[in-house]
Amino acid sequence: MKRLFRGLKKTRDRLFGPLQKIFSSGRLDEDDIEELEALLFSADIGVDTTERIIEKVRERLCSGSGPDPDFISLVSDELLGVMDEIPPYKEPDGVPRVIVIVGVNGVGKTSTIGKLSGLFKAEGKSVLLAACDTFRAAAIDQLELWAEKTGVSVVRQKMGSDPAAVAFDAVSSAKAKGVDIVIVDTAGRLHTKANLMEELRKIFRVLSGKIEGIAIEAWLVLDANFGQNSFRQAEVFVRDLPVTGLVLTKLDSTAKGGIVIPVQKNLGVPVLYAGTGEGVEDIEPFDHNSFVEALLL
Template sequence: MVFSLFGKKKTAQEEQNRQSQTPSLPLEPDPAPSSEAFSPEQTRQQPEEVSPTENGLEGPSGARASRGLFLRLRQGLSKTREILTTDVDDLLLGRKLDENLLETLEENLITADLGVESSLAIVDRIRSIRGRVQSAGDLKRILKEEILREMAWEADSESPEPHVHTSPHVLLVVGVNGVGKTTTIGKLAALHVREGKKVILAAGDTFRAAAGEQLALWAERSGASLIRHKDNSDPASVAYDALDAAIARKADLVIVDTAGRLHNKVNLMEELKKIRRTLEKRMPGAPHETLLVLDATTGQNALRQAEIFHEAVGLTGLVLTKLDGTAKGGIVIAVQKHLGLPIRFIGVGEGVEDLQPFDAQAFLDAMF
């Protein structure tokens, strides 16, 4: 539901109470892949590798490509931008930035899911320089500067930087069902294949037949290879075989899909730990990256999910999806600030190009 930045007043204490009552790990089924994107005839368990050009994944280059990506980002953030820019313009319409307006701004930022701590810090810094704010344009510029400062994350010492030169590079992708995890894997595969890389996907969510079928469709579409076992087989075994195949075929990248729901949270985390141990056994240092996919529309609940997964498997980065479906784009700032983990990608639409490497400056430019 689209929120109003000028709705009911919400204090910092109320927001903290709401967060503490939020369920920690909602587990919902993944949506089926769109029938517009794929047809049943495309499904195969062992798709052959095809050229990215044959799949129509070749895009524009240089400045034209950068401009196109920014326009997609701007369009995807339209709900957040419409609320923020409209209300910022209204704040200073014929008025000075006094204490009442600063309190309203604080409420707006909290409601936009920037988080209580970040919202208070931003407003405090604006308060100290409010004499420089003479127009809505001034306020937007200063807001962008202060939000960018909040997003200057400090890397967690327990989360190593990705081994970008390792081949094959092993990427483990985790997340609860319903966040767009399998779709994100498919888009990542498409982007890397388009760059000329040889990609192998591991269908590690063996407990849902739909997950394997969806990944097979994405492998077909992207030109990646797929390693898939029978339903309900050992996910760690699938991951091992995918990495084994990647080494034998001299592949560049292995992306491992994982389950998002077992019959309890403990079993899910133990299964993920087993996959990590199995990959490490086959290739010391693997997985080289562990990305958590979060649904931006879940707001502050995404923070709790990330804490649980980070404690269990040691995350190296985050992917936020469905930003086009929410006006609470501020969750991006809250997640990165709270966890000290980099956001690697954001999803702002249904297309392959709508999964973009995260750039904080571009994100704020598109949001304002």
């Protein structure tokens, strides 16, 4: 919770202070409502959610309530209401658990894998990493650096190897050794390139078709700084792959952390983890209540 609170500082500073000013002014006229609407848009919480909050504020005013601190609670309740409509994450059954990390270049996939491996290991799980971005030597080297930091092993092959073959070797090894979790790093060339999506689909076909009893899923990593542009990226991955969860990175470096809300709502996929810094421990499970509290209090 402390990391999330710290990570959302820029968004909170943009949102909470001005909200307090609007709601404690002793009046609330149409200009104030327009200011509130612009403020909510600026935090990137989405058109639908913004309109929902504005409608509730108008209802409160029509009921005879004046502008008071309870309006902050109204905003909080509406944000939670939107997120509670998102289908909850269900961890698939099977051993090992195979998490294929996907996303475009630059969103922080490899560092997210490193942080997740540290988090899972701290929970007492055994972890193996698969270096399936075989077209960039830097990607493999970076993954090995994170593995050294967190004390886990990496399965890798030479540059240019078939990513599905690397994934198969890693999962086969994990199954033989009783490893709990395999995290698969993947390439992230532009999502508009059909060959990337086919490469990712092949990983799932090979693993699902040749290794029985595993639990395989995709987690999509998104950079919070992308704002609404994240949707176009995310839609392609969610359409083509079995994406069961989202990881939002770099929440600490954006004033638009509200993107957490519309990304989940529009994709129908929950945010599972939030990255809030560059350190190994700067990631934590995402919780709706903690998020809204860190955003508004």
